[in-house]
Amino acid sequence: MSSPAQPDVPIWTTVQELLVDDDRVTPQLQGFLSLAVPAGVMSATLYLEVPNDLTAAQINKRLRLPIMEALSHIGEEVTSYRVVVNHELAEQQTAPIAVGDFGRHEQVRVESPMEQPTQLRHESRLNPKYTFDNFVIGQSNRFAHAAAVAVAEAPAKAYNPLFIYGDSGLGKTHLLHAIGDYAQSLYAGVKVRYVSSEEFTNDFINSIANNRGAAFQARYRDVDILLIDDIQFLQGRAETQEAFFHTFNTLHDHNKQVVITSDVAPKHLTGFEDRMRSRFEWGLITDVQAPDLETRIAILRKKAQSEALHIPDEVLEYIATVVSSNIRELEGALIRVSAFASLNRSALDISLAQTVLRDIIDTAEDNIISPTDIITATAQYFKLTVDDLYGSSRSQQIATARQIAMYLCRERTSLSLPKIGQLFGNRDHTTVMYAYKKISELMKERRSIYNQVTEITTQLGRR
Numbered sequence: 001m002s003s004p005a006q007p008d009v010p011i012w013t014t015v016q017e018l019l020v021d022d023d024r025v026t027p028q029l030q031g032f033l034s035l036a037v038p039a040g041v042m043s044a045t046l047y048l049e050v051p052n053d054l055t056a057a058q059i060n061k062r063l064r065l066p067i068m069e070a071l072s073h074i075g076e077e078v079t080s081y082r083v084v085v086n087h088e089l090a091e092q093q094t095a096p097i098a099v100g101d102f103g104r105h106e107q108v109r110v111e112s113p114m115e116q117p118t119q120l121r122h123e124s125r126l127n128p129k130y131t132f133d134n135f136v137i138g139q140s141n142r143f144a145h146a147a148a149v150a151v152a153e154a155p156a157k158a159y160n161p162l163f164i165y166g167d168s169g170l171g172k173t174h175l176l177h178a179i180g181d182y183a184q185s186l187y188a189g190v191k192v193r194y195v196s197s198e199e200f201t202n203d204f205i206n207s208i209a210n211n212r213g214a215a216f217q218a219r220y221r222d223v224d225i226l227l228i229d230d231i232q233f234l235q236g237r238a239e240t241q242e243a244f245f246h247t248f249n250t251l252h253d254h255n256k257q258v259v260i261t262s263d264v265a266p267k268h269l270t271g272f273e274d275r276m277r278s279r280f281e282w283g284l285i286t287d288v289q290a291p292d293l294e295t296r297i298a299i300l301r302k303k304a305q306s307e308a309l310h311i312p313d314e315v316l317e318y319i320a321t322v323v324s325s326n327i328r329e330l331e332g333a334l335i336r337v338s339a340f341a342s343l344n345r346s347a348l349d350i351s352l353a354q355t356v357l358r359d360i361i362d363t364a365e366d367n368i369i370s371p372t373d374i375i376t377a378t379a380q381y382f383k384l385t386v387d388d389l390y391g392s393s394r395s396q397q398i399a400t401a402r403q404i405a406m407y408l409c410r411e412r413t414s415l416s417l418p419k420i421g422q423l424f425g426n427r428d429h430t431t432v433m434y435a436y437k438k439i440s441e442l443m444k445e446r447r448s449i450y451n452q453v454t455e456i457t458t459q460l461g462r463r
């Protein structure tokens with residue numbers, strides 16, 4: 001039996017990559033797994049088609065736990081999976097299935113007709129990591145924070161839209177999720193939806209391709225609070241802008257809250273029609289700025305507390321002094337210092353932090369590291385080609401090198417998760433999110449990974 005064609009559903013590729021390393025997945029189970037064909041993701045559920053009942057039973061009974069764990073590792077975007085038997089697969093195992101074509105699944109799901117609309121309505125896509133409780137307030141973000149709280153407490157009454165702008169890594173996404181989280185805790189049943197502009201665009205394009213415009217509209221218009229991240233991504237995309245324009249108008253007309261983030265203020269958003277820009281200015285515009293030293297120290301302290309890391313104050317202060325502009329880099333520096341200390345079982349003091357952060361500080365001085373620099377340096381380090389990193393090979397060494405390159409792109413450049421995913425052969429942003437988490441964790445556990453990340457950083461500093 002030939003193995004089925006695998007359409008490109010990146011999250012399934014990532015799950016498979018994880019399961020290769022999982023001892024519970026025996027070669028026999030790998031065989032069953034290889035018969036599963038990912039059909040797409042809907043309502044945070046990954047749909048897998050299998051050719052027969054035996055495969056469905058094996059996957060559901062013996063692989064449920066590993067698959068669910070892999071999904072939860074990857075992030076919150078997809079929270080469950082569902083296996084659907086498609087007997088035609090057995091005969092047509094090489095016939096490609098269009099990604100995002102859900103027509104057939106809707107038919108098989110009639111067994112539970114209420115389930116999908118209910119899930120859709122409540123699918124907020126909020127990341128529980130980002131709340132107001134763990135957002136540190138300082139001079140740089142006080143106003144944005146207050147506006148965000150006001151909007152969560154009185155959706156569509158305080159400011160509509162709320163427009164938050166600022167440079168990369170300064171907490172805009174955090175605030176968006178926190179608004180959703182807080183509003184949900186205040187108002188039972190409030191319908192919140194978070195979406196990045198890249199996802200909105202992809203969703204729109206797929207909805208046209210699959211003739212599912214009505215479902216697309218419902219997804220974004222049947223909400224009380226729409227949180228849309230990085231709107232600058234819609235620059236120059238006339239049709240998606242038009243779709244967003246209608247979504248915005250419908251929501252606003254019906255007293256629904258819209259919150260938008262961007263890297264620049266509305267008036268500096270190029271590639272947008274004036275009518276769009278003027279709508280962005282209807283409500284309140286606020287920025288987030290780079291945090292001052294006190295705030296940076298407070299952010300590090302909070303982060304260390306939440307991760308149960310015991311780091312002396314003077315070390316936190318040192319880190320906050322040397323990494324000054326981007327909070328993501330600040331968190332990255334904390335990860336490295338604590339990883340180094342735990343690997344070496346050594347006490348954390350300033351001289352250790354100085355040693356560990358030397359490369360970061362060196363490279364931060366000229367501060368322009370491009371993703372291409374990172375990918376080239378990583379490929380050279382591992383004696384691979386750049387195409388290996390962009391490609392789809394799942395060999396352990398290439399997969400690790402790719403994840404390290406993704407980690408460094410996330411930490412050291414201002415590219416968004418979807419952009420990094422696109423760069424690495426159009427992978428899903430959840431793959432990048434997973435790579436970032438995995439390398440952050442492995443750096444603390446495995447000296448080899450820590451060394452590899454550090455040595456590539458050193459190379460970048462020497463460019």
Ligand SMILES: Nc1ncnc2c1ncn2[C@@H]1O[C@H](COP(=O)(O)OP(=O)(O)OP(=O)(O)O)[C@@H](O)[C@H]1O
Nearest residue numbers: 134135136167168169170171172173174299327328
């Ligand atoms: N005031 C803050 N308190 C605590 N953590 C913060 C704060 N601001 C930002 N962070 C953390 O810094 C990291 C980067 O923040 P976030 O992703 O929200 O930035 P962003 O402005 O949306 O960046 P981008 O434009 O690149 O998407 C996150 O882990 C976030 O939790």
